Amino acid sequence: MKPFGGGQLLNTKTSPFKEALTKIQCIQYALDRPGVLTVLPGVRNRKDLADVLKYLEASEKERDYSVMGQFAPQNAEEICVYCNHCQPCPRGLNIGLINKYYDLALAGDEMARGHYEKLAVKAEDCVKCGHCEARCPFHVKQEDRMEEIRRYFESL
Numbered sequence: 010m011k012p013f014g015g016g017q018l019l020n021t022k023t024s025p026f027k028e029a030l031t032k033i034q035c036i037q038y039a040l041d042r043p044g045v046l047t048v049l050p051g052v053r054n055r056k057d058l059a060d061v062l063k064y065l066e067a068s069e070k071e072r073d074y075s076v077m078g079q080f081a082p083q084n085a086e087e088i089c090v091y092c093n094h095c096q097p098c099p100r101g102l103n104i105g106l107i108n109k110y111y112d113l114a115l116a117g118d119e120m121a122r123g124h125y126e127k128l129a130v131k132a133e134d135c136v137k138c139g140h141c142e143a144r145c146p147f148h149v150k151q152e153d154r155m156e157e158i159r160r161y162f163e164s165l
Contacts, residue, residue, distance in 0.1 A: 012039035012048045014091065015113060023116045025090040026077065032060055033067045034074040089149045095141035101130045104141050104151055111158045125162055132158035 012035040017023040019032065030038075032050070039048045050061045064072075089112075091105035098104055107128065113121035125131065135155035142151050 012036045012050050015109065015118075016051070017109075017113065017116075023112070025088050025112070028076070030074065030077070031071070033064050033071050034076070036061070036064045037067075037072040038074040038077070086147060087149055088147060089145075089151070089154065090147060092146070094146055095144045095149075095151060097140075099138055099140055100134050100136055102132070102135060102141075102155070103128065103130070104155075107132055107158060108149075108154065111161060114161070122162065122165055132156070132162070135159075 013019055013032065014024075014035075017025070018030045018035050021027065021029045024030070036048055036050065039045055050057075052058045052061060089105065089108035091109050093105040095104045107125070110121045110125040110128075111132075114125070132155040135152065137152040137155075139152065142149070145151065
C-alpha cells in the first residue's frame with residue numbers, strides 16, 4: 010500500500026481532510042488496515058529515505074493518527090478520501106483512483122491526466138447505478154462527481 014496518497018495527505022492544500030498528516034502517521038495508518046502487510050512509500054532521495062526510516066524509532070504518540078477522527082466524517086462530508094468503501098463497482102470503475110487523479114489534476118499535478126487516460130475504465134463509463142453512493146461513509150455523490158470528472162478530462 011502507498012501510504013501518502015501521492016503526497017496529498019502530507020499537504021494541507023491537497024489533503025482530502027484539509028489537514029496535513031505526518032509521514033509517520035500515514036505509514037502507521039496504512040499498516041493498520043486489514044490485509045495490508047507492507048507499505049511502499051515513495052523515496053526520491055536520501056532525505057526522503059531518512060524521513061521514512063524515522064518511523065522505525067517513532068514513539069507511540071508520533072504514530073498516533075487518531076487526529077483523523079477530528080477530520081472525518083464531519084469535515085470530510087461529501088469529499089472523496091479514496092477509501093474505496095464504495096467498491097466494488099458493477100462497471101469496474103476504480104472510483105477512489107479516478108477521484109484521486111481528478112483531485113491531483115486540479116491541484117496542478119501534470120502527470121495526473123496521463124495516469125487517468127491510461128485507466129481501462131473511466132468516469133465516462135459510470136452508469137449511475139448508485140451502488141457506490143449507497144456504500145460511501147462520507148456521502149459523496151459519486152454519480153455527479155463522475156460526470157464532473159468526465160467533463161473535466163474531456164475539456165483538456
